[in-house]
Amino acid sequence: MTAPLLEVEDLRVRFPLAEGTVEAVRGISFTLGRERLGIVGESGSGKSQTGRAILGLTAKPGEVTASRLVFDGIELMTASPQVRRSLRGSRMTMVMQDPRYSLNPVMTVGQQIIESYRAHAPVSHREAKRAALAMLEDVRITAPDRVMALYPHELSGGMGQRVMIAMMLITGPELLIADEPTSALDVTVRGEVLRILDQLVAERGMGLILISHDLEMVASFCDRVLVMYAGKIVEELASGALGAARHPYTRGLIGCLPKLAGDSHPLPVLTRDPAWAR
Amino acid sequence: MTTAPPLLEASHLSVRFGVGRLTVAALDDVSFTLAPGESLGLVGESGSGKSTVLRAITGLAPLSGGHLMLDGVAVPTPRRMDFFTAVQMVFQDPxxxxxxxxxxxxxxxxxxxxxxxxxxxxxxxxxxxxVGLGPSYRFRYPHQLSGGQRQRIAIARALILRPRIVLLDEPTSALDASVQAEILNLLEELRRAFGLAYILVSHDLAVVAHLCERLIVLRQGRMVEETTAAALRDGSVKADYTQAMLAASKGFTRPAPADPAIAPARNI
Known part of the structure; x- marks a missing residue:
């Protein structure tokens, strides 16, 4: 048995504010192999902060502590900023939620992909361009040479998200954190983007953390699902085993979705038990 | 014998943006009727023109063809005040x-x-x-409210004129699943209490099927299919496009692993 790609133990993220300290992530632990792991929760459950903390992108004045945060044998908590910067973008990357806000609006798509590649690999501009074209082809963009010359506002949502994925994968990372990669997209386009992610992860043997609020989508996509509530993991589920969910929060989340089969009026509403957050 | 005219009748609506070579037909020949107390869904992907239908009804988008009748009387452009006491809108993002x-x-x-x-x-x-908020919310600012509370305020603002038709443009897509359930329940309750007619725009088929009896599927500004929530539930929708949307909304399905012998070699 090889060591896992990422080990997280007792990860905490705190924000000291004037009104008092807010603990966004409150001691979560999990390990990730070369697999697809889903993190599900509602707004404010700490799922995005978990992803950011692993990459070292927690916004100031946030503080991250963990008794163990190990990526491929490297202890991230004690690593120097230089080491973390060299990992970030090349060996571990993150795909952000909305391509409209995450791409540089005044640079063409091609320039941005080439820039991110050359920041991490000592390659010539020509070589980087060739790699960028190949990568755009890998994310099923037809006519990549035309798309390379486009600005982000000329892309549709689905295309923008594929460009983001291409930009993040061009350095060949081992860990990809995708923060709501499909929630700005239509259902029909969503399936396509997920299929591309799925195939690239399988082909390259990457570890993927998929962060989303969409429990059903994540459960149908990932090998394992962690359900977060108020900064804690309340339940871990195997793929496709939503029916086996035992925690009342998970069951409540599933129950309050309107369903095409067997609709109920009125919809059951989630009643929150303060004990879950303890 | 005369039958009562429908509450709202839209015939051959079309909306065009731009001129000449750059003309985009956002809506092309869309017709429907809405009976009092009925609830109609509009579904389609981004850019299909579903929100444009609502904007055309309220006069926010200029009609370049077709006409609208409210209670059997043609709706003038620009809209008059009394139109807005009958028709109100709730927007997507609270x-x-x-x-x-x-x-x-x-x-x-x-x-x-x-x-x-x-x-x-x-x-x-x-x-x-x-809308289920106490009087203590009256002097708060929007930033002091949660997303669900804001959407309740937006609904209250639409209902305060006692309209008969409420246009709902993705009213829950910016909200968490548990909050969505509360808002959907509230909308159902208000509809029963005040006999409201809804036109609901959503890309979520389950939400539309939950709230509406009838629905129209739009694609690239054209009507693909007019169907019922029951047909959506038992999967008997006719158009291929609707079937594809239905399949896509069921979550991710992993294609069967390709046989490496026949799969084309890829250089990674």
């Missing part, structure tokens, strides 16, 4: 549709002032109660 520097009280008082309706005080308190 974080963007409420004035950030107006209190809830000011937000709810504005439609009353525009329409010169007396007794604003009592109507505002009653409107808050209808």
């Amino acid at each position: 974080y963007a549709s409420l004035h950030p520097r107006h209190t809830v009280d000011q937000i709810l008082a504005e439609p009353l002032a525009i329409h010169r309706i007396p007794d604003a005080e009592a109507r505002i308190v009653a409107a808050l109660k209808e």
Whole structure:
């Protein structure tokens, strides 16, 4: 048995504010192999902060502590900023939620992909361009040479998200954190983007953390699902085993979705038990 | 014998943006009727024109063809005041549709002032109660409210004029699943209580099937299919496009692993 790609133990993220300290992530632990792991929760459950903390992108004045945060044998908590910067973008990357806000609006798509590649690999501009074209082809963009010359506002949502994925994968990372990669997209386009992610992860043997609020989508996509509530993991589920969910929060989340089969009026509403957050 | 005209009748609506070579047909020949107390869904992907239908009804998008009848009477352009006492709209994003520097009280008082309706005080308190918020919310600013509470305020603002038709543009897509359930329940309750007719725009087929009896599927500004929620539930929708949307909404399905012998070699 090889060591896992990422080990997280007792990860905490705190924000000291004037009104008092807010603990966004409150001691979560999990390990990730070369697999697809889903993190599900509602707004404010700490799922995005978990992803950011692993990459070292927690916004100031946030503080991250963990008794163990190990990526491929490297202890991230004690690593120097230089080491973390060299990992970030090349060996571990993150795909952000909305391509409209995450791409540089005044640079063409091609320039941005080439820039991110050359920041991490000592390659010539020509070589980087060739790699960028190949990568755009890998994310099923037809006519990549035309798309390379486009600005982000000329892309549709689905295309923008594929460009983001291409930009993040061009350095060949081992860990990809995708923060709501499909929630700005239509259902029909969503399936396509997920299929591309799925195939690239399988082909390259990457570890993927998929962060989303969409429990059903994540459960149908990932090998394992962690359900977060108020900064804690309340339940871990195997793929496709939503029916086996035992925690009342998970069951409540599933129950309050309107369903095409067997609709109920009125919809059951989630009643929150303060004990879950303890 | 004459039958009563439908509450709202849209015939051959078309909306075009741009001129000449750059013309985009956002809506092309869309017709439907809405009966009193009925609820109609509009579904389609981004750019299919579903929101444009609502904007065309309210006059926010210029009609370049077709006409609208309210109670059997043609709706004039520009819309008159009495049109808006009958038709009101709730927008998609409650974080963007409420004035950030107006209190809830000011937000709810504005439609009353525009329409010169007396007794604003009592109507505002009653409107808050209808959407399940106490009077303590009256003097708060939008940033002091959660997403679900903001959407309740947006609904209260639409209902305070006692409209007969409420246009709902993705009313829950910016909200968490548990909050979505609360808002959907509220919308159902209000519809029953006031006999409202809804036109609901959504890309979520389950939400549309939950709230509407009939629905129209749009694609690239054209009507693909007019069907019922029951047909959506048992999967008997006719158009291929609707079937594809139905399949896509069921979550991710992993294609069967390809045989490496026949799969084309890829250089990674």
